[in-house]
Amino acid sequence: MSELSTLDRLEAESIHILREVAAAFERPVLLYSVGKDSSVLLHLLLKAFRPGKPPMPMLHVDTTWKFREMIAFRDRTAAETGMDLIVHINQDGVRDHVGPFTHGASLHTEIMKTQALKQALDKYRFDAAIGGARRDEEKSRAKERVFSFRDAQHRWEPRRQRPELWNVYNTRVRKGESVRVFPLSNWTELDVWRYIARENIPVVPLYFAAPRPVVERDGLIIMRDDERMALLPGEEVRSERVRFRTLGCYPLTGAVRSTATNLDEIIAEMRASHTTERQGRAIDHDPKSSMEAKKREGYF
Amino acid sequence: MASANTHDLLRLITCGSVDDGKSTLLGRLLHDAGLLRDDELAALGDPPDFSRLLDGLALEREQGITIDVAYRYFSTEKRDFIVADCPGHAQYTRNMATGASTASLALVLVDARKGVLTQTRRHSYICALLGIRRVVLAVNKMDVAGFDEAVFANIEREYRELAARLGIDSVTAITLSALEGDNLVQRSPRMPWYRGPTLLEYLEQVPAQADADAAPMRLPVQWVNRHGQDFRGYAGNLVSGRVAVGDAVVALPSARHTQVTRVFDGDKDVTSAVAGQAITLTLADEIDIARGDVIAATHDAPEVADQFAAHILWMDEAPLMPGRLYFLQLGPASAVARVTAIRHRVDVDTQETQPATRLEMNEVGYVHLSLDHAVAFEPYAKNRALGGFVLIDRQSLATSACGTLDFALRRAANIHWQAMSLDRAARAASLQQHPRCLWFTGLSGAGKSTIANQVEQRLHALGRHTYVLDGDNVRHGLNRDLGFTDEDRVENIRRVAEVARLMVDAGLIVLVSFISPFRDERRMARDLFGVGDFAEVYVDTPIELCEQRDPKGLYAKARAGELQNFTGVDSPYEAPLDPELHLHTEKESVDALARRIVEFIERV
Numbered sequence: 001m002s003e004l005s006t007l008d009r010l011e012a013e014s015i016h017i018l019r020e021v022a023a024a025f026e027r028p029v030l031l032y033s034v035g036k037d038s039s040v041l042l043h044l045l046l047k048a049f050r051p052g053k054p055p056m057p058m059l060h061v062d063t064t065w066k067f068r069e070m071i072a073f074r075d076r077t078a079a080e081t082g083m084d085l086i087v088h089i090n091q092d093g094v095r096d097h098v099g100p101f102t103h104g105a106s107l108h109t110e111i112m113k114t115q116a117l118k119q120a121l122d123k124y125r126f127d128a129a130i131g132g133a134r135r136d137e138e139k140s141r142a143k144e145r146v147f148s149f150r151d152a153q154h155r156w157e158p159r160r161q162r163p164e165l166w167n168v169y170n171t172r173v174r175k176g177e178s179v180r181v182f183p184l185s186n187w188t189e190l191d192v193w194r195y196i197a198r199e200n201i202p203v204v205p206l207y208f209a210a211p212r213p214v215v216e217r218d219g220l221i222i223m224r225d226d227e228r229m230a231l232l233p234g235e236e237v238r239s240e241r242v243r244f245r246t247l248g249c250y251p252l253t254g255a256v257r258s259t260a261t262n263l264d265e266i267i268a269e270m271r272a273s274h275t276t277e278r279q280g281r282a283i284d285h286d287p288k289s290s291m292e293a294k295k296r297e298g299y300f
Numbered sequence: 301m302a303s304a305n306t307h308d309l310l311r312l313i314t315c316g317s318v319d320d321g322k323s324t325l326l327g328r329l330l331h332d333a334g335l336l337r338d339d340e341l342a343a344l345g346d347p348p349d350f351s352r353l354l355d356g357l358a359l360e361r362e363q364g365i366t367i368d369v370a371y372r373y374f375s376t377e378k379r380d381f382i383v384a385d386c387p388g389h390a391q392y393t394r395n396m397a398t399g400a401s402t403a404s405l406a407l408v409l410v411d412a413r414k415g416v417l418t419q420t421r422r423h424s425y426i427c428a429l430l431g432i433r434r435v436v437l438a439v440n441k442m443d444v445a446g447f448d449e450a451v452f453a454n455i456e457r458e459y460r461e462l463a464a465r466l467g468i469d470s471v472t473a474i475t476l477s478a479l480e481g482d483n484l485v486q487r488s489p490r491m492p493w494y495r496g497p498t499l500l501e502y503l504e505q506v507p508a509q510a511d512a513d514a515a516p517m518r519l520p521v522q523w524v525n526r527h528g529q530d531f532r533g534y535a536g537n538l539v540s541g542r543v544a545v546g547d548a549v550v551a552l553p554s555a556r557h558t559q560v561t562r563v564f565d566g567d568k569d570v571t572s573a574v575a576g577q578a579i580t581l582t583l584a585d586e587i588d589i590a591r592g593d594v595i596a597a598t599h600d601a602p603e604v605a606d607q608f609a610a611h612i613l614w615m616d617e618a619p620l621m622p623g624r625l626y627f628l629q630l631g632p633a634s635a636v637a638r639v640t641a642i643r644h645r646v647d648v649d650t651q652e653t654q655p656a657t658r659l660e661m662n663e664v665g666y667v668h669l670s671l672d673h674a675v676a677f678e679p680y681a682k683n684r685a686l687g688g689f690v691l692i693d694r695q696s697l698a699t700s701a702c703g704t705l706d707f708a709l710r711r712a713a714n715i716h717w718q719a720m721s722l723d724r725a726a727r728a729a730s731l732q733q734h735p736r737c738l739w740f741t742g743l744s745g746a747g748k749s750t751i752a753n754q755v756e757q758r759l760h761a762l763g764r765h766t767y768v769l770d771g772d773n774v775r776h777g778l779n780r781d782l783g784f785t786d787e788d789r790v791e792n793i794r795r796v797a798e799v800a801r802l803m804v805d806a807g808l809i810v811l812v813s814f815i816s817p818f819r820d821e822r823r824m825a826r827d828l829f830g831v832g833d834f835a836e837v838y839v840d841t842p843i844e845l846c847e848q849r850d851p852k853g854l855y856a857k858a859r860a861g862e863l864q865n866f867t868g869v870d871s872p873y874e875a876p877l878d879p880e881l882h883l884h885t886e887k888e889s890v891d892a893l894a895r896r897i898v899e900f901i902e903r904v
Contacts, residue, residue, distance in 0.1 A: 135373070
């Protein structure tokens with residue numbers, strides 16, 4: 001009897017899911033958000049199809065407010081892996097100068113992220129979009145299937161989810177309908193970091209503590225990544241040793257004070273942590289069902 | 301770090317009736333084990349209402365019930381856990397099945413004051429159906445039952461009887477109070493008579509995933525990996541056994557033998573792999589293997605069959621109708637399947653069997669299944685991956701049922717492996733149709749192929765097994781060596797008629813679409829078939845109209861003298877004198893004509 005570890009089993013399960021997507025869909029795509037989960041997902045995707053190349057491109061929905069280091073890392077990763085990278089920006093939002101400071105977190109996210117994603121999926125007629133969401137991130141995610149069906153308007157209907165037994169996935173959709181696929185459904189944040197360490201997977205340096213220019217606002221430590229962030233009266237930019245547990249739009253992503261500069265220290269810090277990773281996301285501090293409501297409207 | 305990488309994983313499901321306190325139990329267990337995060341705990345209110353930890357959908361919080369399965373992840377020093385918290389209501393049984401399908405252990409909650417209820421039986425039955433053989437019986441709310449040993453003992457006895465009937469081998473009963481934390485993590489001083497483990501102790505030491513390493517090797521092929529000129533690998537998850545370079549393997553259903561030349565674990569070139577890993581194999585011989593085939597140990601290969609006895613749990617609002625066609629998905633293998641008979645329905649609450657002609661949502665039946673082609677399989681009790689399947693509605697594409705294969709029906713085994721002296725009638729019966737040949741005759745451009753194709757689509761939608769033999773297509777292959785002399789025309793017809801006869805013998809409805817201008821040759825064809833197995837369909841279109849359509853530009857060529865012996869131009873067409881069907885294409889639409897032919901076929 002073999003003793004496969006949890007990571008071995010999670011890896012095998014995820015590779016199986018990725019191969020199912022490639023085999024069953026005509027136009028699959030990897031939703032690449034540049035974060036740690038995307039890094040793991042990309043690593044698994046490359047692994048699943050070696051020595052061949054993964055039969056799908058990756059798509060980054062750029063809100064134009066991502067950390068600069070994320071964009072640099074994204075372009076470096078695409079070049080090094082040879083993956084086809086599609087970058088989509090909602091040009092309507094650019095035209096209207098939509099941003100988190102002028103329009104608020106919710107509207108900015110709705111226009112530059114949710115609508116932008118829908119635009120891209122429609123434009124390229126993708127019938128399966130693979131994302132890095134994990135069930136341990138949030139309560140409504142905990143209820144979602146691995147192959148999550150979306151109607152032609154990209155809506156999730158939680159009460160009508162298809163039963164999903166064993167690892168037998170119903171991959172059939174009609175024209176215009178699609179699925180979101182979550183190969184990391186059963187991974188925890190700790191699993192992700194342990195796997196990054198085991199497989200030596202590159203991640204954006206923002207995950208490691210370093211002195212960074214930060215401002216405290218609304219209880220979050222925000223890194224001032226460019227001049228678009230105007231200082232409010234009484235605010236000052238300080239240099240602090242911080243790192244990020246999740247990455248997104250820089251004005252909406254809270255940093256944590258930390259001294260963890262390598263993977264072992266990050267993992268040790270996380271084991272001792274008493275909060276969940278979404279604590280640092282401004283967008284998740286909406287009313288209770290916000291994630292479910294957003295998903296029903298087509299948020300990833 | 302090192303210890304973290306060797307942690308093993310236990311997947312379990314929690315089930316029980318509404319208000320038995322499942323969510324509370326899980327929430328309190330996590331809290332007492334120090335595994336709840338501060339922001340999660342704060343969201344539960346003060347004092348914390350642990351039942352709110354898992355109900356993640358707005359509707360669930362409004363109604364105070366669990367609708368869908370929620371997954372919860374935690375680790376202790378000893379191991380990692382994935383808990384599927386399942387809904388209790390009968391109408392969400394399908395969601396419970398979703399949770400049970402990946403679990404190796406069930407935690408069944410019973411309220412000490414209520415004892416074993418209908419829902420307890422239902423859930424235990426579904427767990428057993430999906431192959432869970434190990435149960436923790438958590439007798440909860442002992443605080444309001446006076447911590448009475450007799451109460452616990454009675455419930456334990458009753459449940460053990462139920463489990464024995466259901467084939468659940470291992471039951472461990474634990475007495476506890478989820479609300480107050482007795483025997484979850486801390487041993488309860490209030491029930492000194494209980495000598496068993498606490499819940500967490502038990503969950504940490506029970507054997508986790510039973511891997512089928514010792515079982516024979518099976519790799520369902522998910523993906524054929526082609527790279528460069530030479531690399532062809534077969535990728536999938538090894539569902540049982542071990543595989544090493546040099547092993548003798550057989551590909552099924554083709555039954556071709558070869559050896560393993562390379563093994564990849566993910567992207568690493570290794571020498572062997574074990575059950576549970578995602579691998580890619582290369583083989584010594586170039587044999588045709590596609591997604592859905594199974595590569596297996598030559599010395600102990602699984603059976604191949606197309607007809608089965610199986611249990612199914614119906615999960616769709618539209619009831620199961622025997623005879624209707626569904627897509628069947630068995631691992632990466634798909635097929636078109638029909639339920640040919642419902643042997644009985646099982647009352648999920650009492651486990652009694654009853655006769656049934658249909659299955660409604662959340663009902664379980666024991667059925668016979670017939671597939672459109674043979675697949676490699678194993679009984680579910682032996683191998684979940686090769687015996688667990690879903691049925692998908694062909695219109696709505698909903699997942700309509702899940703099922704577990706029991707055994708192959710002997711009929712199928714005979715057809716495929718023993719080449720018994722089966723006659724036409726037996727094959728026709730297994731396809732549930734009247735095999736016959738429809739012979740479409742008429743001028744070039746009359747509409748024969750268009751109508752024949754339309755008829756075939758309609759027949760296919762009705763679940764009929766069909767084939768179209770088209771004059772032009774046959775001339776590209778079988779009759780490539782024939783020209784357009786009179787002798788060759790006769791031979792052309794003879795060969796096609798013989799092929800059609802073989803196909804009818806095999807049970808198919810064959811649609812022959814051939815100009816076939818001469819009565820004698822058409823009679824020759826007719827004489828090959830039994831009475832009632834051949835029908836002449838005269839596609840009657842005036843030559844002016846054919847010439848006007850001229851879809852292939854042949855009339856123009858013939859008129860220009862570039863084509864010799866062209867029917868209707870410089871070679872005669874002998875119209876049928878007494879066809880079974882006479883179609884006037886200028887008077888009726890293709891749709892109407894096709895419908896008429898299908899009615900004719902289905903009527904006779």
